[in-house]
Amino acid sequence: AGTAQKQAMDCQREHQHQKGRHHIFCDTFQTALQVEGENKERNNQCNQQEQHIDRWRGYHGTKAEVRMVPGEESEEIIDNPTADNGVKCHQSDIPCQTEPAEDAPFLSGLFQFFIHEKRTCLRCSPDGKFQNKRGNPQKNQTENIDQHEAAAAILPTHPWKFPDIPAANGTACGKHDEAQTASELFAFHIKKFGYESIIINNNPETVSTDYTTSDKLYFEPLTVEDVMNVVELEQPLGVIASLGGQTAINLAEPLMKRGVTIIGTDVAAIEKAENRDSFEHIMNQLNIPQPKGQAVTNIEAGVKAAAEIGYPVLVRPSYVLGGRAMQIVADENQLRTYLKTAVAINEDQPVLVDKYIQGKELEVDAVCDGYDVFVPGIMEHVERTGVHSGDSISIYPSINIEQKHKDTLVKYTEALAKNLAVLGLVNIQFVLYNDQIYVIEVNPRSSRTVPYISKVTGVPMVDLATRCMFGEKLKDMGCGTGLHPESDHYAVKVPVFSFQKLRDLDTQLGPEMKSTGEVLGVAKTFREALLKGLTGAGFQMKKKGAVLISVRDSDKQEAIRIGERFEALGFDIYATSGTANVLNRHMVATNAIRNVDEPSPNIIDLIESGKIDYVVATSVKGRHPELGSVHIRRTAVERAIPCLTSMDTVSALLRCLEGDIKIENCEMVDINTI
Numbered sequence: 001a002g003t004a005q006k007q008a009m010d011c012q013r014e015h016q017h018q019k020g021r022h023h024i025f026c027d028t029f030q031t032a033l034q035v036e037g038e039n040k041e042r043n044n045q046c047n048q049q050e051q052h053i054d055r056w057r058g059y060h061g062t063k064a065e066v067r068m069v070p071g072e073e074s075e076e077i078i079d080n081p082t083a084d085n086g087v088k089c090h091q092s093d094i095p096c097q098t099e100p101a102e103d104a105p106f107l108s109g110l111f112q113f114f115i116h117e118k119r120t121c122l123r124c125s126p127d128g129k130f131q132n133k134r135g136n137p138q139k140n141q142t143e144n145i146d147q148h149e150a151a152a153a154i155l156p157t158h159p160w161k162f163p164d165i166p167a168a169n170g171t172a173c174g175k176h177d178e179a180q181t182a183s184e185l186f187a188f189h190i191k192k193f194g195y196e197s198i199i200i201n202n203n204p205e206t207v208s209t210d211y212t213t214s215d216k217l218y219f220e221p222l223t224v225e226d227v228m229n230v231v232e233l234e235q236p237l238g239v240i241a242s243l244g245g246q247t248a249i250n251l252a253e254p255l256m257k258r259g260v261t262i263i264g265t266d267v268a269a270i271e272k273a274e275n276r277d278s279f280e281h282i283m284n285q286l287n288i289p290q291p292k293g294q295a296v297t298n299i300e301a302g303v304k305a306a307a308e309i310g311y312p313v314l315v316r317p318s319y320v321l322g323g324r325a326m327q328i329v330a331d332e333n334q335l336r337t338y339l340k341t342a343v344a345i346n347e348d349q350p351v352l353v354d355k356y357i358q359g360k361e362l363e364v365d366a367v368c369d370g371y372d373v374f375v376p377g378i379m380e381h382v383e384r385t386g387v388h389s390g391d392s393i394s395i396y397p398s399i400n401i402e403q404k405h406k407d408t409l410v411k412y413t414e415a416l417a418k419n420l421a422v423l424g425l426v427n428i429q430f431v432l433y434n435d436q437i438y439v440i441e442v443n444p445r446s447s448r449t450v451p452y453i454s455k456v457t458g459v460p461m462v463d464l465a466t467r468c469m470f471g472e473k474l475k476d477m478g479c480g481t482g483l484h485p486e487s488d489h490y491a492v493k494v495p496v497f498s499f500q501k502l503r504d505l506d507t508q509l510g511p512e513m514k515s516t517g518e519v520l521g522v523a524k525t526f527r528e529a530l531l532k533g534l535t536g537a538g539f540q541m542k543k544k545g546a547v548l549i550s551v552r553d554s555d556k557q558e559a560i561r562i563g564e565r566f567e568a569l570g571f572d573i574y575a576t577s578g579t580a581n582v583l584n585r586h587m588v589a590t591n592a593i594r595n596v597d598e599p600s601p602n603i604i605d606l607i608e609s610g611k612i613d614y615v616v617a618t619s620v621k622g623r624h625p626e627l628g629s630v631h632i633r634r635t636a637v638e639r640a641i642p643c644l645t646s647m648d649t650v651s652a653l654l655r656c657l658e659g660d661i662k663i664e665n666c667e668m669v670d671i672n673t674i
Helices: 002-014 039-045 047-051 109-116 179-195 226-235 252-258 269-275 276-286 297-310 332-341 402-421 450-457 459-470 525-535 553-569 577-585 603-608 630-640 646-659
Strands: 022-026 031-035 078-081 087-089 163-167 198-199 214-218 293-296 313-317 328-331 351-355 359-368 373-381 395-397 424-433 436-443 490-496 517-523 546-550 572-576 591-593 616-617
Touching: 047 517, 179 198, 179 450, 179 459, 198 226, 226 603, 252 269, 252 577, 269 276, 269 402, 276 293, 276 402, 293 297, 297 313, 297 332, 297 351, 313 332, 328 332, 359 402, 359 459, 373 402, 373 450, 395 450, 402 424, 402 436, 424 459, 450 490, 450 517, 490 525, 517 525, 525 646, 546 553, 546 577, 546 603, 546 630, 553 572, 553 577, 572 577, 577 591, 603 630, 616 630, 616 646
Parallel strands: 163 198, 198 214, 546 572, 546 616, 572 591
Antiparallel strands: 022 031, 078 087, 293 351, 313 328, 313 351, 359 373, 359 424, 373 395, 395 490, 424 436, 490 517
16 A cells, blocks of 8 residues: 555656646545646646556545546536436546445555645635635645645445444454454444444554445544544544443443433443442342442452452452453452552442352353343353453353253343343353352443354344344344244354463463454364364364373362373373372372472473473462463473363363364364354
């Protein structure tokens, strides 16, 4: 794009001495440039320039063609629009058609910027004469402008109504494409209603939003001030904040206070879900259980709340995305350290202190029209609560959930979505513990699992949500309500990590999201789907070799069964002293090795020797690379050895290793047909 622009500008400067008269119309025909001269001579000598300019696509509508438009002596800018959606320029037979130039490159944004920078003080009056920003006629505006511009007329293919869609792309790893997929799909679906769309994306370093997705694309910070700049410039009908993740939804209230219309789930619903007191009131009113918790605004209040709730507790700042700064603390010392160093705590930024329940985590994405609720499917996480949902292996349809619990999940989802008056998408996370379903959190917005569940169920969730926002009812869409029938295929979503590229980062999974991608395995059996997913995520299915085990005290009983299963496969087992003692006492032959802080040869030397095929390390986590447990995990990752930090993930891997299915024998599945 930069090369093409430079070529065009070089050609233009080369012909500055030539005289010609051209009009250029950009934006909404508010800016015009007139260059005096002889058209015939100018047009003959600017063929090369015209070839470049013809490739600029109109920024205000993807179906627009930019072309050279010769003018005559008249001061008029545009004649009457033609009935066939073309615009005829004065005394010219060349119409500016609304059909797209098929080979138009990614130059539209640069073109708009180029024109805007040269004539920020100009706009055109109704009679075609130049005006300044205050609307006063200007006679000599062309004196300070290069005489090498081309004419362009851009005609919108839809009415000028702009639902503005903030796409919540955080700049941290793992918070990009999934969070913005709903915004992009909305941009496609909104065209059916005759509207144009704008996406604001604050993640230009990946350019993960294609410029052809929406009618306009802004790369701007997702702050109130920057979004308002776009709103004031574009004057949209409203803003949709519930399709871009937590960052976007946090903007809903300040935008509303500045007079912006919020389309879809409104600020009142968002506040009821995000405000702890309001949410607890709704939960009590609906008689839906949730883990005990409090919102605190200072350290002493946090310590008192944790003592009343009982350790361990899950602490996190409110209004965050990706589990940022979320942590499980086991005692008062850890809690005080967290509140002093990890978060800012005050009246405006409360910290949530919740009872940590270690159970089976379940997740639901649903569509609500304000009256009825449609649930495409229920997702089951392999890892227990305590691991962020974005870092968990997710299974659809669920394999360990009884029908009574599925009915309860749907019942709770319907009650919460209706009570909150959700209009569009809603995400709810649950935990199953001691035969009881608890609600962990409700997000009245799209989530990163919307693309996943839409793909594996065949339900176009964003399309349905869009239609709900514009007044349609689920019952009239033909999708039904309640729980969608389960698929006869299993789909397993496995996270992908980039730990090798992130130096000194502890790889142990927890409440704070660390994955940077995901893969999907689909098959007719769960084991085969899991095998596909793990293989796609980079796991090598070695059925013999050596495994190193170093686990915390709370995992040692589970380590016994894990050790037995590895031993049955023929693996040699190595373990640190505490884990080795437990395994040997339970008749699992284990080689004890020295720990990190002991003389060589120790555990680090063993990992670096290349003898180890898998590492199971769940010992104490930390943010300091000098910690022994962190050193073990970092060494394994840097040697490209699979390092598993959850006992549930290890069990899932063993389920594949124990089977007789090889990846080369797996049946190929067309995801469009399931």
